[in-house]
Amino acid sequence: MARIPKTVRPAYDVESLTDVAVAVFTARGYDATRMEHIARAANVSKSSLYHHVANKEELLGRALGRAVGALTAILDEPGAQGGPAGHRLEYVIRRTIEAELRYLAEVSLLLRVRGNTEVERWALDERRRYQERLVALAAEAQVAGALAGDLDPALYVRLVLGMSNSLVDWYRPDGTWSARQIADTILDLVRRPAVRRRQKPTVWSAKVAGRV
Amino acid sequence: MARIPKTVRPAYDVESLTDVAVAVFTARGYDATRMEHIARAANVSKSSLYHHVANKEELLGRALGRAVGALTAILDEPGAQGGPAGHRLEYVIRRTIEAELRYLAEVSLLLRVRGNTEVERWALDERRRYQERLVALAAEAQVAGALAGDLDPALYVRLVLGMSNSLVDWYRPDGTWSARQIADTILDLVRRPAVRRRQKPTVWSAKVAGRV
DSSP, X not given: OOOOOTTTSOOOOHHHHHHHHHHHHHHHOTTTXXXXXXXXXXXXXXXXXXXXXSOHHHHHHHHHHHHHHHHHHHTTSHHHHSSOHHHHHHHHHHHHHHHHHHTHHHHHHHHHOOSOSHHHHHHHHHHHHHHHHHHHHHHHHHHTTSSOTTSOHXXXXXXXXXXXXXXXXXXXXXSSSOHHHHHXXXXXXXXXOOOOOSSOOOTTTHHHHHTO | OOOOOXXXXXXXXXXXXXXXXXXXXXHHOTTTOOHHHHHHHHTOOHHHHHHHOSOHHHXXXXXXXXXXXXXXXHTTSHHHHSSOHHHHHXXXXXXXXXXXXXXXXXXXXXXXXXXXXXXXXXXXXXXXXXXXXXXXXXXXXXXXXXXXXXXXXXXXHHHHHHHHHTHXXXXXXXXXXXXXXXXXXXXXXXXXXXXXXXXXXXXXXXXXXXXX
């Protein structure tokens, strides 16, 4: 029997099969995806696929794990651990944007998860915990005067993450804006140090007048 | 034959059936929803349902029409038509947040639309047109000095809408924050009038130092 040369088929491992699964989940939706769709997209037999992973939930778990892992790893980085609270908050926001851009498709899946299965509930829990850590950091920055005292830290963090999460809807790597420009603009908008106000702010003059 | 008293069943019309459909689409997902699910949720027979609407796509179209209609109507309001560009921009952003909170479930459906059908493509087109009108308004505000010149109006609008669109993910009517507080906070974050900078800004002092 003739043997197929090894070079004809790419050598898949769990990581590259997860890449394929992410693309198929994104195109078809997770619920509508069956293992045979993933096998076909990877150009392997279904039994080869099952040799690597138990089911599509495992592949979703690995995809969500990338997004969750990239985000939570940020909190252990030196820039998130040391220095003034305001700097740490800014660092974590910038790195969150970078992680979301790096794992755009995985984050997009994470944001759509509803908690239907155990792995989805795990991912939702991790996402909530990450958000809580950011709220604590924002509150710390507020005490240090690096974030205005009239902001609610929990509302602030939801809005900051709302901006960065929106990237999954409109960011294209070959698009108009660089990752750096997007991060700079978001930080420019959400940077709100505490200031002493000398007069009641009006609609547009609030920040200008209030900070003289 | 005994007649069922009229009071036993609520009198449905197309609007109230759309309400039911929105709830079912939200819970099940649009693709997984069948007309019989909507009929059961409304406690009417399938033939009664078909007496009012042709198919589930018509119900989706009506739901999306509410969201799109509420948004595009804003642009014709006096506050969006007259006065300085900066005020008009702020007005439209505030009213967008209010409309999204008023039609939270419908907007949530609108944001998930992928353009698989004619009505979905129509809704995507309308959403894109609305965004373009906001970009034009932001550019006008920039010319008038009400928005900092270093912001890219198209990026700015995507980020502002990213924040307000995130409401569909986390806002609860009985929650911690009022609609007013949310709108005030978003406007507080995105208000960035042009200023003359007298020194190179540092990380946190940028806005304080730059606007003295």
